[in-house]
Amino acid sequence: MRMSVSFLAAAAVLALSGAAYAGPAEDYIKANKCSKCHTEKTTKKGPSFASLAEKYKGDAKASATMLNTLKTGGKEDHEKVPGTDAELQAVIAFILASK
Ligand code: HEC
Numbered sequence: 139m140r141m142s143v144s145f146l147a148a149a150a151v152l153a154l155s156g157a158a159y160a161g162p163a164e165d166y167i168k169a170n171k172c173s174k175c176h177t178e179k180t181t182k183k184g185p186s187f188a189s190l191a192e193k194y195k196g197d198a199k200a201s202a203t204m205l206n207t208l209k210t211g212g213k214e215d216h217e218k219v220p221g222t223d224a225e226l227q228a229v230i231a232f233i234l235a236s237k
Pocket of ligand 1: 171174185229
C-alpha cells in the first residue's frame, strides 16, 4: 500500500514537471520564429512537429539526432538556431510530444 501511494505521488510530480516544459518551449519557438517554417500540424517549409514526432517514434536517439541537427545544421543544413542545450532539449521534448 505504502509503495503505491508514493508511486502515485511520484507520477503526479512527473506529470506536473512535464507540463511545465510546454511553456518555455512554446515561448522559445515563438521568440525564435521557428514558426516561419514549422507549425504543430501542417507542413510548411519544414516538417510539422507532429510529423517529426511520428518519424522519431520509438527512436532512442531522437533527441540526440535533433539536437545535433539544430546545433550543427545537420545533413540537410538546417538554419543555425540560438539557445542553450537545455532550451533546445525542452523544445525537442515538446516536438516529440506533438500529435
Ligand atoms: C527557413 C525554414 C526553417 C526555419 C526558420 C526553422 N526550420 Fe527546422 N527544419 C526546416 C526544414 C526544411 C527541416 C527538414 C530538413 C532538415 O532536417 O534540415 C527542418 C527540420 C527540423 C527538425 C528536425 C531535425 C532532424 O534532425 O530531423 C527540428 C527539430 C527543427 N527543424 C526545429 C526547428 C526549430 C526549433 C526552429 C526555430 C529555432 C526551426 N526549426 C526553424 C526548416 C526550418
